[in-house]
Structures are given as C-alpha cells and as structure tokens.
Amino acid sequence: MPADDLSGDPSGTPDRRDVVRRGLRVVGRGIRDEPVIFGVAVLGSALYGAGTAGSGYVLGRVTDSVIAPAFVAGRVTGAQVWDAAGPIALVALLTAVGVVVRRAAGGITMYRLQARYRRAVTRQYLRLPLSWHHRHPAGQLLSNANADVEATWGVFAPLPMSLGVAVMLAVAGVAMVAADPVLAGVGLLVIPALMAANIVYQRRMSPLVMRAQALRADVSSVAHESFEGALVVKTLGREDAETRRFAATADALRDANVAVGRTRGTFDPVIEGLPTLGVLAVLAVGTWRVRSGAIVTGDVVQVAYLLSLVSFPVRALGWVLGELPRTVVGWERVSSVLDAGDGMAYGDAEPRPASSGPAALAVAGAGYAHVGPDGEDVPVLFDVTLDVVAGRTVAVVGPTGSGKSTLAGLLVRLVDPRSGHVLLDGVDVRTLRRGGVAEAAALVPQSTFVFDDTVRGNVDLTGTLTDDDVWAALRLARADGFVAALPNGLDTRVGERGASLSGGQRQRLALARALVRRPRLLLLDDATSAVDPRVEAQILEGLRGAGESATVVVVAYRMATISLADEVVFLEHGRVAARGTHAELLASTPGYRSLVTAYERDAAERAAFREHGTTPDTGETGPGTEQADVAPQEIS
Amino acid sequence: MSTTDRASRTARAATGSHDSSTIATASGRGVVATVRRGLEVSPEITRGVRVTLLVALVSTAGKVVVPIAVQQTIDRGINGPAGPRPGLVVGLAMAAAVGVLLTGVSSYVANLRIFRATEAGLATLRTKAFRHVHDLSVLSQNAERRGALVSRVTSDVDTISTFIQFGGLLLVLSTGQLLVATVLMAVYSWQLALLVWGCFLPLFFAFRPLQRLVSRAYAQVRVRVGDMLGAISESVVGADTIRAYGVEGRTQERIDAAVGAHAKVAMRAQVLVAASFTGGVLVSGLVVAAVVAVGLLTGVGGSLTLGELLAFLFLVQLFTGPVQMGTEVLNELQNATAGWRRVLAVLDTTADVADPGERGVALPRGPIECRFEDVWFSYPGGEPVLKGISLELPPRARVAVVGETGSGKTTLAKLLTRLADPQQGRVLLDGVDLRDVRFSSLRERVVLVPQEGFLLDDTLAANIAWGAHGADDDAVRLALTELGLLDWALGLPHGLATEVGQRGESLSAGERQLVALARAYLADPDLLVLDEATSAVDPATEVRIQRALDGVTQGRTSVAIAHRMSTAEAADLVVVVDAGEVLDVGPHHELLTRCGVYQRLHASWRAQQRAA
Structure with missing residues (x-):
C-alpha cells in the first residue's frame, strides 16, 4: 500500500530547526568530494556577483561624472560617450563570463556528485546480502539510486549563485555606503527584511514540499503495483477500481501541489515587493538628502539602481534554503544505503579449481528465518542437515511452502543461515573469498531473471566464451531451437526492451546460463516448471549425459526428475522429515508417498470412477459435491 | 521539426503508430501541437484563463511603478524648477506603494488560479493516462515493459507540474512585461526603444536554433536516464541472479558506464543552457551601454531629460529581466513538452481491444x-x-x-x-x-x-x-x-x-x-x-x-x-x-x-x- 514511511527511515520528517545544520553538512560533503570544479563555479559566481553590483556602481559614477554634466551643459563629445558606455560594457562582459562559468561549472559539480553517489549506491546494492534486498522493495531501491541522489545534490544548482550573491551584496553594500551612508542604511534595511521573509517562506514551504514529494512517491507506487498486475487487473475487471485508487492519490498530490503553489504565490509578491518599497524609500529620503545638499542626484540613482539590481538575485539565498529539506531527506535515504553495514563478509579461502571435478556439499544444522513485513522473524528452516557426496544427485522434495527455495539459496550462499553451516568441499562457504561460491556453483532459480541484453549476453555472463560454447549450452537446455528462430539469433536482444520470451523459453535460457559455466555444483530450483513434459524429458536426458562432472541438487516434484537422484531429501515444514533413496522414502514416509504419487493415485481413482462409478472424492480433502448446494442459483 | 521529432516519427512509421504493442516513446508533435493536444486532454487548464490573464496583466502593470517613480522623482522631485521637494516625492512614493500592494495581491490571485487550473488538469491527465494504460492490450503481451510505463504517469507529468510551478506564470508575466516595457520605453524615446529591440533581435533569431539544440540535448538526457534506470534496476531486480553467478563486476561496469553516459550528456545540456542563458545576460549588459551612448548622443540638448534617460535605464532592466528569465523558462518548457509528449503518446495509442461500453x-x-x-x-x-x-x-x-x-x-x-x-x-x-x-x-x-x-x-x-x-x-x-x-x-x-x-x-x-x-x-x-x-x-x-x-x-x-x-x-x-x-x-x-x-x-x- 502507499508507503507512509517512504525512506524506511524511522526518524521520518527531519526536525525543521535541524534541517539547515544537517543540510549544510551534506553540502560540505559535496564540496569535499568535488572541490576543484565547485571552486571554479564559486569563482565564476563571485565574478558575476561583483560584476552585477559593479554595474550599478559604474552607472552611478558615470551618471555623476559624464551624463548629468552633459545634460546640464546641453552638449556631448565623442570622448564623453566612450567614457560613459565603455566601463558599462566592460562590466557587462565580465559579468557574462562570470555567469557562464558559474552555471556550467555549477551544473557539472551537481552531475558529477550525482554520478559519484549513484555509483556508490549501486556498489552497495551489489555488495549487500540478499536478505537486505528482500527487506527493501525494488521501487524504493531504484528511487534511492535515482530520485534521492538527485534530491540530495539538487542544492548544488543554486548554491554557487547564492555564494556569488553574497559577494554581490558585499560589493553593493560598499558601493551604496560610498554613495551615501544614510541612503545605504535605508536601502540595506531591505536585505534583512528579505532574509526574514525568505526564512519564513522556507519554514512554511518545506513541510509542504516534503508532503508533495511523499505523495509523488505514493502515486508512483500505486502506478507501479497496478501496471505490474495489469493482466490480473484486466482479467478481474478491476480497471475502474484501480483507476479510482490511482485518482485518489493523484488528487491528493494535486491538492498538495496547489498548497505549495499557494505558499509560493503568497511569498513571491512579498519578496518581489520589498525591494521595490526599498527603492521608493530611497527616493523619498534621497530627495530630502539632495535638498539638504548632502548628496547629488547620481548618488540617489546609484543606490536605487543597486537595490533593484540585487533584489532578484537575493532570492538565490532562498532557493538554497528551499532545497535544503530535499537535500536532508534525500541524503538520509541515500546514506541509509551507504551505511548499511550488514554486508556479507567473505573469507580469503580459494575454492577448488574448476578442473577438480564435482563438488562435495554438506549442510550442518542450518536454520533460517525471513524478516517479515512487520520486522518479526518468520522461521523457514530448522536444523537442516544433509550431505551430498561429490558427483551425486540429490532431489529436494516437499510440499508448497516447505522451504525448498530457501534451502537452495543457502547452498549457493545467496543468504547465510542463522545457525549452522553450509560446507562446500568441506569448507564453510563463509570462509571462501568473494565470488568463490559462484565459481563453483550455479543456481537456476524458480523465477528467471532475463538481463536487458542479447541472448549471448544472457547466457555468457562473463563475456569470454565462444559461440560454440554458448550454442552447446543452449542445445543442452533445449533452447537452441527457439534461439535459432529469433530474428538475429544469438544477437537478438531479449529482456526489458527486447523480444518477449515465454515462461518456458526464459527457463531454458536460464538453464543454459548455468550449464555454460560447467559448474561443479548445479542447483535446479523447480527450474523446468514452465517447460512441457517432452522437452523436460529431453533436457533431463542431456543432463544425465553431461552430469558426471557436477554434483546436482534438484528441487522437483516430478517423479522422472526425482528418480534421477541418488538420494531424496524430503522437506516438510522447514525440517528434513526423511532422507533416503526414492524407493526407501516411498516405503517409509507416507507424506512423501502421497506427494509424489498424487497424480498416479488421482489417475487411478478417476479410472476406477469411470469404470465403477465410485466417487473419487474420498478422504479428508474432498469438499466435493456438496459444493453445488452452496451456490445453487448459479446452476441453471 | 527537431531531429528527435523526426526520429520518433520514423520509429512510429516503422512500427505502425496504431499498433498497441508499441507505445511510442513520445508523440511526434511539435511544441505548439503538443500543448494544443495537451490542453484538449486537460480542459481544466484553460478554464477561466481569460480572467487569469487579466489579473496577471494588472500585476505586470504594477512593475512599471519603479521606473515612473524614478523619473518623476528626478525630473520633478529633485531637479524640478523649485529644487528638491521631499513632500512631493513622499506623496509619489505612497501612491507607488499602493501600486506595489495591488500588484502583489493580483499576482497572488493569478498564481493561485494558475496552480489550481493546471494541477487539476494534470491530475486529470495522470488519471486518464493511467486508465488508458490498463485499456491497452499491450499489457497482456509483454510483462517486462510495464514498469517503463510508470514514468509516463509520474515523472513525465511531474516535469510539467514543476515547469508550471516555476515558470508558468513567469512565462505569462514575462510576455506582458515585455509589452509594457516596450510601450513605456517608446513613450520616453521611440529611438532608444528601437535600439533596445535592435540589440535583442539577433538574440531572438539565434534563439530558435539554440532551442533546437537544447531540446535535442534534453531528449538525449531522457534517453540516457532510461538506460541508466534500466542498468540500475538490474542490480536490484536481478540481485539473486547476479549474486548466484558472481557477476557483480560486470553489472557494476554496466551501471558505471550508463551513469557516466548520463552525466556526460546532462553536463553537455547544462553547458548549452548556460551558454544560451549567458547570451541574454551579455546582451542585457551591452544594451545598457548602448542606451547610455545613444541617449547621450541624441538626447542631450533637448529630446530627453536626465530623468527620462535614467528612467529608461530602469525600463531596460524591466525589459531584459523577462528576456533572461524567458530563455530560462523556455528551456524548461522544452523539458516539460518532452514529458508532455511522452504522456500524450500513451493516450494516442489506440486501445485495439476496446470496451463496447453502453x-x-x-x-x-x-x-x-x-x-x-x-x-x-x-x-x-x-x-x-x-x-x-x-x-x-x-x-x-x-x-x-x-x-x-x-x-x-x-x-x-x-x-x-x-x-x-x-x-x-x-x-x-x-x-x-x-x-x-x-x-x-x-x-x-x-x-x-x-x-x-x-x-x-x-x-x-x-x-x-x-x-x-x-x-x-x-x-x-x-x-x-x-x-x-x-x-x-x-x-x-x-x-x-x-x-x-x-x-x-x-x-x-x-x-x-x-x-x-x-x-x-x-x-x-x-x-x-x-x-x-x-x-x-x-x-x-x-x-x-x-x-x-x-x-x-x-x-x-x-x-x-x-x-x-x-x-x-x-x-x-x-x-x-x-x-x-x-x-x-x-x-x-x-x-x-x-x-x-x-x-x-x-x-x-x-x-x-x-x-x-
């Protein structure tokens, strides 16, 4: 459901008084990361600030020394024109240089920081254990790496300008005081008033902006969920209901955006009007000062002009303040990823070389629990012990939800057990170096992930194999046929932006991906569920032929698959309920027997029903015929 | 027509634009046509727009208060025949302050009206596009592309909303301000007014090709954002597979490359925008120098007073402000129309499996x-x-x-x-x-x-x-x-x-x-x-x-x-x-x-x- 807690951050909305301090700390971090280019931006901005204020000063001086005397004299010389226009043009040129440097370098700083932290965040994604991944929804992680990084460093867009504005204010202040300290005093009163208005503005604004941001995330998650389930939405005719659900969040976002706009609309005129009022005050006081003979007309013009010049850029200070809440929230989310310390630790033990034949596998007293949606532990596996002699094939069989896939994940160290050990060739997998387990073992998961890449890129994840190797693996996975029929063969793009594959085709591609590596331990987690029986039989046959070089653990229901195994492990409620050969378990374990022979018994009972008219619905699980009475109106 | 437009048209022609298996990445319309179609989809945006414009005009008119006050102060208040008259100037200032207040109030009203109208329109746009996505049969065919559609009802619409929050009224006001400033400048001195326009004319001409460059750069940025998100999402959605196969290195390389490619084009766009903005700044500064020079040459000796020339300089500021902001806003507009096009592309895809309805x-x-x-x-x-x-x-x-x-x-x-x-x-x-x-x-x-x-x-x-x-x-x-x-x-x-x-x-x-x-x-x-x-x-x-x-x-x-x-x-x-x-x-x-x-x-x- 729409996330109230978008960041997964327990502290929630940051304390407003705290925002500036924390925001500035993030800014400091950014500056330390990109000091040179940021320095260039600040220099450019200082030039811009000095130039802008300088232009007012120059205009005032030119008015007094050239323009006013010329008007009084009623004539003008060419030299006078140059004296007046030249300095103004020069200052304009310098200002323009300052602006382009400020904006270009400021933008580059921002994008460099974004790129740097996107890389850092994704590095964490690749480093952190899957248990961490499973605790964080994909949508949130995507937004951490994208929108949140962007929000964190967005402040660097107005930041150089606001520093330039500080320079501008200093220069303008000096120029005003030089013209007339009294007028400068009147004019500069505007600055603190503007600051105060800006601060109140940001105070009002930041919760509204944050609310709008949160609602934007809500809109996104509703859309994400709904589009992902589009097929089901359609088949259950839920379009109207889903549209209502979406419209409700979209309307909430609309209202939040209007609230943001209302505040902006209230403060914009105030912030715009204050300097204007300042100029008017300067004019009134200036007239009085001119009459008393303290100053000349040019001084009034200069102060008024300077004031109107700085009135707009001063807003940049407000922009920075306005960005800080986003910065703080963004950084909180980004740093929650960067600081996630529960990385999977690796040892430095080398795995046995690829040429050393099949791997031996052992699990000793392994227990595992998921962290549930409410943060509570949901135990999945209890004290699982098994060992697989190198080169043998073991089938893991168990009812739906008994923990088979979790066990498969433990074996290739996708997750670590809460208790107990997993041993590969007698070595605890936790002591193997990074990448060591993956070199030895290949897992074909139940649901396949197809990379946004070509067929070749999806099969050969290392990018080092020959086409012959790839085709050989595809053949073994019985995927060669459909791949050859694709428009560009191995070079056909599949995945998100490529050709769409059926479930069975995806599974066979994933199988080829595993086989091409010639793993010493092969794990198949119900990896052929979407492949039809005939093709599966062919695949199994191929595997059996190629199987001597690998130890195989297969999660399966099908008798043919199971019977390939030297040993069967029967998993029930997260515990190993029985181990032995298929025949032994058939004889000794009723739960196992009823599971694997379900179809056979079903067929037999149905045949008996057809012949003798006995109901197949015998025993405890048959809600069967009385059902007709529950909804009689539907049976016409 | 920009190259991106051309590219997307070609793409549409190649795949067949009414084929719902492919939703165009963007509709093939130009800016004007996009806005027109957009307004058609969201009629709320233009509802009551005349009143809004009227109110906005009042708020623009208020901006000329300062230059007029400056001119009056200098010519009548300070340099008048009777010498400096503080009383008159205080009266002027009070009157002007009332004008400022009126400006403020009307600006608030205009802002609010714009936000209400556009946000209502955008909410409608979002909801319509959302519903339309569900009506497309494409969804039953390719599960993996669905995620990409989310951005059409989120970030693409947000671009428009952001643009309107920052630039919507500004664009309207800027146009009004340009007009008002031009009229007033012409009243003071039509020769100088011509000069100002003459200086900016090359900029206006250079603006269109520059805009095209900017728009192309933004389009590239959007493409790179897509690539980058795709690469990042692999590290999240495919985490199990990446871990199981130990291909973290390769995945990171791809992400790094996509992130780098995005940063590169984003920086290029930024430099381009900076350059086009600076053009406005430079011309604005030079115009002041030109006005001073020409004003001196032609005005001294009768046709202008000192106050008028100085007031004119304030008016130039009133003129250059919107030109500079305008380039900024128009750059943003390119971005917003890019987003708008992408949303409209969804709505333009015919739902081939249509509900016969009533x-x-x-x-x-x-x-x-x-x-x-x-x-x-x-x-x-x-x-x-x-x-x-x-x-x-x-x-x-x-x-x-x-x-x-x-x-x-x-x-x-x-x-x-x-x-x-x-x-x-x-x-x-x-x-x-x-x-x-x-x-x-x-x-x-x-x-x-x-x-x-x-x-x-x-x-x-x-x-x-x-x-x-x-x-x-x-x-x-x-x-x-x-x-x-x-x-x-x-x-x-x-x-x-x-x-x-x-x-x-x-x-x-x-x-x-x-x-x-x-x-x-x-x-x-x-x-x-x-x-x-x-x-x-x-x-x-x-x-x-x-x-x-x-x-x-x-x-x-x-x-x-x-x-x-x-x-x-x-x-x-x-x-x-x-x-x-x-x-x-x-x-x-x-x-x-x-x-x-x-x-x-x-x-x-x-x-x-x-x-x-």
Whole structure:
C-alpha cells in the first residue's frame, strides 16, 4: 500500500530547526568530494556577483561624472560617450563570463556528485546480502539510486549563485555606503527584511514540499503495483477500481501541489515587493538628502539602481534554503544505503579449481528465518542437515511452502543461515573469498531473471566464451531451437526492451546460463516448471549425459526428475522429515508417498470412477459435491 | 521539426503508430501541437484563463511603478524648477506603494488560479493516462515493459507540474512585461526603444536554433536516464541472479558506464543552457551601454531629460529581466513538452481491444458456451500463432487444453478472455461475439487465472477478496474452505491477516498461485480459464485443488491450460493444440486411442511420473 514511511527511515520528517545544520553538512560533503570544479563555479559566481553590483556602481559614477554634466551643459563629445558606455560594457562582459562559468561549472559539480553517489549506491546494492534486498522493495531501491541522489545534490544548482550573491551584496553594500551612508542604511534595511521573509517562506514551504514529494512517491507506487498486475487487473475487471485508487492519490498530490503553489504565490509578491518599497524609500529620503545638499542626484540613482539590481538575485539565498529539506531527506535515504553495514563478509579461502571435478556439499544444522513485513522473524528452516557426496544427485522434495527455495539459496550462499553451516568441499562457504561460491556453483532459480541484453549476453555472463560454447549450452537446455528462430539469433536482444520470451523459453535460457559455466555444483530450483513434459524429458536426458562432472541438487516434484537422484531429501515444514533413496522414502514416509504419487493415485481413482462409478472424492480433502448446494442459483 | 521529432516519427512509421504493442516513446508533435493536444486532454487548464490573464496583466502593470517613480522623482522631485521637494516625492512614493500592494495581491490571485487550473488538469491527465494504460492490450503481451510505463504517469507529468510551478506564470508575466516595457520605453524615446529591440533581435533569431539544440540535448538526457534506470534496476531486480553467478563486476561496469553516459550528456545540456542563458545576460549588459551612448548622443540638448534617460535605464532592466528569465523558462518548457509528449503518446495509442461500453451486450448469468469460428491470430510482426481455430465448448464442460510449448495454448486463453482480439474469425460466448460484450459483464462472468498471479502488498485476505467486490473475511474463509486451502492459510504466521509483502514476496511461488486461484474462485465467474495456474504447486496440493475445483466448477464452464496431463485426464473434454491448429477434441480415453500427438504428450508425462 502507499508507503507512509517512504525512506524506511524511522526518524521520518527531519526536525525543521535541524534541517539547515544537517543540510549544510551534506553540502560540505559535496564540496569535499568535488572541490576543484565547485571552486571554479564559486569563482565564476563571485565574478558575476561583483560584476552585477559593479554595474550599478559604474552607472552611478558615470551618471555623476559624464551624463548629468552633459545634460546640464546641453552638449556631448565623442570622448564623453566612450567614457560613459565603455566601463558599462566592460562590466557587462565580465559579468557574462562570470555567469557562464558559474552555471556550467555549477551544473557539472551537481552531475558529477550525482554520478559519484549513484555509483556508490549501486556498489552497495551489489555488495549487500540478499536478505537486505528482500527487506527493501525494488521501487524504493531504484528511487534511492535515482530520485534521492538527485534530491540530495539538487542544492548544488543554486548554491554557487547564492555564494556569488553574497559577494554581490558585499560589493553593493560598499558601493551604496560610498554613495551615501544614510541612503545605504535605508536601502540595506531591505536585505534583512528579505532574509526574514525568505526564512519564513522556507519554514512554511518545506513541510509542504516534503508532503508533495511523499505523495509523488505514493502515486508512483500505486502506478507501479497496478501496471505490474495489469493482466490480473484486466482479467478481474478491476480497471475502474484501480483507476479510482490511482485518482485518489493523484488528487491528493494535486491538492498538495496547489498548497505549495499557494505558499509560493503568497511569498513571491512579498519578496518581489520589498525591494521595490526599498527603492521608493530611497527616493523619498534621497530627495530630502539632495535638498539638504548632502548628496547629488547620481548618488540617489546609484543606490536605487543597486537595490533593484540585487533584489532578484537575493532570492538565490532562498532557493538554497528551499532545497535544503530535499537535500536532508534525500541524503538520509541515500546514506541509509551507504551505511548499511550488514554486508556479507567473505573469507580469503580459494575454492577448488574448476578442473577438480564435482563438488562435495554438506549442510550442518542450518536454520533460517525471513524478516517479515512487520520486522518479526518468520522461521523457514530448522536444523537442516544433509550431505551430498561429490558427483551425486540429490532431489529436494516437499510440499508448497516447505522451504525448498530457501534451502537452495543457502547452498549457493545467496543468504547465510542463522545457525549452522553450509560446507562446500568441506569448507564453510563463509570462509571462501568473494565470488568463490559462484565459481563453483550455479543456481537456476524458480523465477528467471532475463538481463536487458542479447541472448549471448544472457547466457555468457562473463563475456569470454565462444559461440560454440554458448550454442552447446543452449542445445543442452533445449533452447537452441527457439534461439535459432529469433530474428538475429544469438544477437537478438531479449529482456526489458527486447523480444518477449515465454515462461518456458526464459527457463531454458536460464538453464543454459548455468550449464555454460560447467559448474561443479548445479542447483535446479523447480527450474523446468514452465517447460512441457517432452522437452523436460529431453533436457533431463542431456543432463544425465553431461552430469558426471557436477554434483546436482534438484528441487522437483516430478517423479522422472526425482528418480534421477541418488538420494531424496524430503522437506516438510522447514525440517528434513526423511532422507533416503526414492524407493526407501516411498516405503517409509507416507507424506512423501502421497506427494509424489498424487497424480498416479488421482489417475487411478478417476479410472476406477469411470469404470465403477465410485466417487473419487474420498478422504479428508474432498469438499466435493456438496459444493453445488452452496451456490445453487448459479446452476441453471 | 527537431531531429528527435523526426526520429520518433520514423520509429512510429516503422512500427505502425496504431499498433498497441508499441507505445511510442513520445508523440511526434511539435511544441505548439503538443500543448494544443495537451490542453484538449486537460480542459481544466484553460478554464477561466481569460480572467487569469487579466489579473496577471494588472500585476505586470504594477512593475512599471519603479521606473515612473524614478523619473518623476528626478525630473520633478529633485531637479524640478523649485529644487528638491521631499513632500512631493513622499506623496509619489505612497501612491507607488499602493501600486506595489495591488500588484502583489493580483499576482497572488493569478498564481493561485494558475496552480489550481493546471494541477487539476494534470491530475486529470495522470488519471486518464493511467486508465488508458490498463485499456491497452499491450499489457497482456509483454510483462517486462510495464514498469517503463510508470514514468509516463509520474515523472513525465511531474516535469510539467514543476515547469508550471516555476515558470508558468513567469512565462505569462514575462510576455506582458515585455509589452509594457516596450510601450513605456517608446513613450520616453521611440529611438532608444528601437535600439533596445535592435540589440535583442539577433538574440531572438539565434534563439530558435539554440532551442533546437537544447531540446535535442534534453531528449538525449531522457534517453540516457532510461538506460541508466534500466542498468540500475538490474542490480536490484536481478540481485539473486547476479549474486548466484558472481557477476557483480560486470553489472557494476554496466551501471558505471550508463551513469557516466548520463552525466556526460546532462553536463553537455547544462553547458548549452548556460551558454544560451549567458547570451541574454551579455546582451542585457551591452544594451545598457548602448542606451547610455545613444541617449547621450541624441538626447542631450533637448529630446530627453536626465530623468527620462535614467528612467529608461530602469525600463531596460524591466525589459531584459523577462528576456533572461524567458530563455530560462523556455528551456524548461522544452523539458516539460518532452514529458508532455511522452504522456500524450500513451493516450494516442489506440486501445485495439476496446470496451463496447453502453452499446455492448450484457450477458445473462449462467453456464457459458464458447465457440471459436475460424480464428486467426498473430502477434505484431510475427507469424500466425493460431491458424484457423474452430472449436465448440459446451456449457458446463471442464475442458483441458494441451499441447507443446509454443503451440498457441496461452494465446487461445487470451482470446477467450478477450485480452486480445483475433485478426480474423470470431470468438463467441453464448453466441455473442466477444467484441460486443460489455467489459463490465465480461469481466464478471469470465475470469482468467494466469501463471503468475499478481499479489498486492496487502494482507492475504485483502488479496483474495480483491477480485470480488466487497467480499468480507467470512467469504474469504468460505472460499478457502471450499478449495481445501483453509489449513494452509491459517498455518501462515498471521493467518488471513498475514502481510504478503511486495508482489507477495513473503510467500513462495506456489503459495502465490494458491492465492490467485482462491481470488478467482471468490470472484465467482461462469467461465473460469486457468493458464498453468498451478504449475508451481506440489502434486498433492494440486490434486487436492483439482478435485475441489471439479466439485465447485460443476455447473460452470472451465478451461484449463496445463502441462500436467493429470488435468487432461480429469477433464470432460481435451483440446489438443499443435502448431496453432486444433488437432483433436475429445475425452481423454478417446484421444488416447486415436490422437498421435496426445499419445506422445501423455506418454512423456507418464514417463515423468515413473522412476526413470
């Protein structure tokens, strides 16, 4: 459901008084990361600030020394024109240089920081254990790496300008005081008033902006969920209901955006009007000062002009303040990823070389629990012990939800057990170096992930194999046929932006991906569920032929698959309920027997029903015929 | 037309713009046409726009208060024949202050009106686009592209909203301010006014090609953002696979490359924008110098007063301000129209599987008879998947459809539930062409359970009740009891109240299928279509469900697509599909004696059930 807690951050909305301090700390971090280019931006901005204020000063001086005397004299010389226009043009040129440097370098700083932290965040994604991944929804992680990084460093867009504005204010202040300290005093009163208005503005604004941001995330998650389930939405005719659900969040976002706009609309005129009022005050006081003979007309013009010049850029200070809440929230989310310390630790033990034949596998007293949606532990596996002699094939069989896939994940160290050990060739997998387990073992998961890449890129994840190797693996996975029929063969793009594959085709591609590596331990987690029986039989046959070089653990229901195994492990409620050969378990374990022979018994009972008219619905699980009475109106 | 426009048109032409399998990345319209179409979709935006413009004009008029006050102060207040007159200037200032106040109030009103109108329009746009996405049959074809559509109703619309929050009124005001400033400048000195316009003219001419560059740069940035998100999402969505295969290095390289490529084009766009903005700044500064020079040369000696020249300089500021802001706002506008185009592209994609709506037929409830009449179907750009299927399924029949992978079984199910329409032939329910059946009636009577039952991030009970409008916990409990699944549900950590997590990730694949099945069952359809609905469920559970379904689907029609021949054995009627054609139809034991393909399928299934 729409996330109230978008960041997964327990502290929630940051304390407003705290925002500036924390925001500035993030800014400091950014500056330390990109000091040179940021320095260039600040220099450019200082030039811009000095130039802008300088232009007012120059205009005032030119008015007094050239323009006013010329008007009084009623004539003008060419030299006078140059004296007046030249300095103004020069200052304009310098200002323009300052602006382009400020904006270009400021933008580059921002994008460099974004790129740097996107890389850092994704590095964490690749480093952190899957248990961490499973605790964080994909949508949130995507937004951490994208929108949140962007929000964190967005402040660097107005930041150089606001520093330039500080320079501008200093220069303008000096120029005003030089013209007339009294007028400068009147004019500069505007600055603190503007600051105060800006601060109140940001105070009002930041919760509204944050609310709008949160609602934007809500809109996104509703859309994400709904589009992902589009097929089901359609088949259950839920379009109207889903549209209502979406419209409700979209309307909430609309209202939040209007609230943001209302505040902006209230403060914009105030912030715009204050300097204007300042100029008017300067004019009134200036007239009085001119009459008393303290100053000349040019001084009034200069102060008024300077004031109107700085009135707009001063807003940049407000922009920075306005960005800080986003910065703080963004950084909180980004740093929650960067600081996630529960990385999977690796040892430095080398795995046995690829040429050393099949791997031996052992699990000793392994227990595992998921962290549930409410943060509570949901135990999945209890004290699982098994060992697989190198080169043998073991089938893991168990009812739906008994923990088979979790066990498969433990074996290739996708997750670590809460208790107990997993041993590969007698070595605890936790002591193997990074990448060591993956070199030895290949897992074909139940649901396949197809990379946004070509067929070749999806099969050969290392990018080092020959086409012959790839085709050989595809053949073994019985995927060669459909791949050859694709428009560009191995070079056909599949995945998100490529050709769409059926479930069975995806599974066979994933199988080829595993086989091409010639793993010493092969794990198949119900990896052929979407492949039809005939093709599966062919695949199994191929595997059996190629199987001597690998130890195989297969999660399966099908008798043919199971019977390939030297040993069967029967998993029930997260515990190993029985181990032995298929025949032994058939004889000794009723739960196992009823599971694997379900179809056979079903067929037999149905045949008996057809012949003798006995109901197949015998025993405890048959809600069967009385059902007709529950909804009689539907049976016409 | 910009190159991006051209590119997207070419792309559309290549794929066929009305082919709903491809939603164009952006509509092929130019800026004006985009805005026009956008306003058509969201009429709220232009509602009351005249009043808004009027109010905005008042607020613009207020801006000239300062230059006029400066001129009056200098010419009459300070340099007047009577010398400096503070009283007069204070009076002037007071009057001007009232003007400032009025400006402020009208600016607030105009702002609020704009925000209300546009946000209402954008909410409508979002909702319309959202609904339209659900109406497109493309969704039933490619699951992996759906995520990409999310941005069309989120960030693309946000771009427009952001633009309007920052630039909307500014754009209106800037235009007004330009006009007012020009008029006033002309009043003071038409020669100088001409000079100002003359200086800016080259900028206006240079602006269009520059805009094109900027727009192209932004388009590139958007493409790179897409690539980058794609690369990043692999590290998240494919985390299991990446870990299992130890390909973190390669994945990181790809992400780094995509991130770098994005940063590069974003920086280039930034430099371009900076350059175009600076052009405005430079000209604005030089204009002041030119006005001073020309003002001195022509004005001294009669045609201008000192006050007028100085006031003119303030007016120049009033003129250059909007020009500078205008370049900024127009750059943003490029970005916003890029977003707008992408949203409109969704709406422009025709929903080829359209709801006949009110004109449609509402089927009465009761067992459904299904008929396929010479049905042909092919996916866009592909070979026919179904080749002239004719088939009759009597009411109350329990039908199994079997065949090898790629034989067209799933497509058959899609056509039967109208997730797609045949290119040729008809699919009839109770003698009515599916295309004439109202969606509200169709979805109530026909339910498909797909292989991947989609789960919402909610409780188990809410997920099961999702298809049946307003079903309560008792109904959910009853449905689970009838399917023999109550024990399983109650065995979960919090029973019916168990949170299933994002996409149901707290449950196993098989358990998710159980939820989808219970959900469809509770929706109580007259025709139930099961597409590999129990492929990940263990055999004992599957048999149990199968029997439960047998019981409860008596009196209804059910069509099951299955690999497992146990389903076929139990069915009243088996349809054997091979290479897009129906090979045979009949009960299991009859097919076993006469249909070669069925015998083969059955034999390999039996072989799987036996120890090898």
